[in-house]
Amino acid sequence: xxxxxxxxxxxxxDKIAKPIDLSMLPLYGEKEILNLSVGRYGKVKIKLExxxxxxxxxxxxxxxxxxxxxxxxxxxxxxxxxxxxPKQYEYLIRSEMTRFIEIFSVLxxxxxxxxxxxxxGGFRDLERPVHAQAVREAIIELFNQI
Numbered sequence: 001x002x003x004x005x006x007x008x009x010x011x012x013x014d015k016i017a018k019p020i021d022l023s024m025l026p027l028y029g030e031k032e033i034l035n036l037s038v039g040r041y042g043k044v045k046i047k048l049e050x051x052x053x054x055x056x057x058x059x060x061x062x063x064x065x066x067x068x069x070x071x072x073x074x075x076x077x078x079x080x081x082x083x084x085x086p087k088q089y090e091y092l093i094r095s096e097m098t099r100f101i102e103i104f105s106v107l108x109x110x111x112x113x114x115x116x117x118x119x120x121g122g123f124r125d126l127e128r129p130v131h132a133q134a135v136r137e138a139i140i141e142l143f144n145q146i
Contacts, residue, residue, distance in 0.1 A: 008136045009103060012143040017107045020114070020146060025049050029142025031134040032122065042131035043085075043122030044093060046138045051075050051113040060113050072105045077117040085121030092131040093118055100139050 009016065026049040033042050051057055051074070060073045076097055078090055097116060104114075123129065
């Protein structure tokens, strides 16, 4: 059996690949998914900005030197208040964020280190989480602003 696999980011590949106008930053993408008929819920808000934390920038530079790589590296940060989106949901979000940042690192040749932060979100105990899908759609919303 053949399985067809495609990336949801194909819609924004041209925007991912071009340099980002730093004057537009920070940018936000937000998506809330509520599907009551199948009991699914997820809400995520992502912020894109230039990494400004000196420790993070030093770690990136050390990594480049250690591995003799001249690749693009970017950072991820969890900044959501625990009462809005408990840390236990991060694994649902982080996997999709990591996948996207890997794609972004390959396609975008901008020399800046960018930080992708999860700054807001939501959950419902009675619903099955769909945070990975919310991340994909929030990223697409964010890059459609570029």
